[in-house]
Amino acid sequence: MDDQDDDSEDQLFNSRIFSTEVGMRPAEPCSISVVATHQLLTNLFEYICVVILSDPRFRRATAATISEQDLQELERCNRLNIDALCEIINVTSTGEPFDGDGTRTEKELRATGDLWAEHILENVRAYIMTFVYIFATVISGYPLAYGIAHAAGLDSSSDWAYFGT
Numbered sequence: 001m002d003d004q005d006d007d008s009e010d011q012l013f014n015s016r017i018f019s020t021e022v023g024m025r026p027a028e029p030c031s032i033s034v035v036a037t038h039q040l041l042t043n044l045f046e047y048i049c050v051v052i053l054s055d056p057r058f059r060r061a062t063a064a065t066i067s068e069q070d071l072q073e074l075e076r077c078n079r080l081n082i083d084a085l086c087e088i089i090n091v092t093s094t095g096e097p098f099d100g101d102g103t104r105t106e107k108e109l110r111a112t113g114d115l116w117a118e119h120i121l122e123n124v125r126a127y128i129m130t131f132v133y134i135f136a137t138v139i140s141g142y143p144l145a146y147g148i149a150h151a152a153g154l155d156s157s158s159d160w161a162y163f164g165t
Contacts (some may be wrong), residue, residue: 035085042078049093 049071052058082093089106090098137143143148149158 039078041082042074042081046074046078049074 049064049066052062052066053071054069058064065120084105086093088109090106092098133144140147150156
C-alpha cells in the first residue's frame with residue numbers, strides 16, 4: 001500500500017511540473033518557455049491531425065478542413081523552426097556555439113532591439129530633460145533665455161534678457 005501511495009504522490013508531484021525536456025539553453029527563461037510551449041502545442045496538433053486524417057469518420061465528426069498538404073506544411077515548418085531558433089540564439093541543437101561572433105540573424109535581431117530600445121527611451125529622455133529644465137529654472141529663478149543672454153554679456157535691460165521672463 002505504501003508503494004502505491006508513493007507512486008501516486010510522485011504522479012501528483014510530476015503532473016504539476018511543466019517540463020519540455022529541452023535541457024539547458026543559452027537564452028532567457030521566458031523565451032525558452034514560450035518556444036517550448038509552441039513546440040509542445042505544435043507536436044500535439046500534429047498528432048491530433050494525423051489521428052483525424054487517418055479515418056474518414058473522424059473527419060466527418062470533427063468537420064476538419066485540414067488536408068494532407070496542410071499537415072506536411074506544418075511538419076516542414078516545425079522542422080525548420082528548430083533551425084531558425086538555433087540561428088537566433090547562435091547555438092547548435094546540441095548546445096555548441098556556432099563559429100564566429102554570431103549569426104546574421106542574431107546580429108539583425110540585436111540591432112533591431114537596440115533601435116527599438118532607443119525609440120522606447122525617447123519619451124523618458126524627453127520627460128527627464130523637461131524635469132531638469134523646470135527644476136533648474138524654478139530653483140534659479142531665471143529662464144533659459146535669460147541665462148543665455150546674461151552669459152553672452154548682454155545688458156540686463158536688453159530685450160533678449162527679458163525674452164524668456
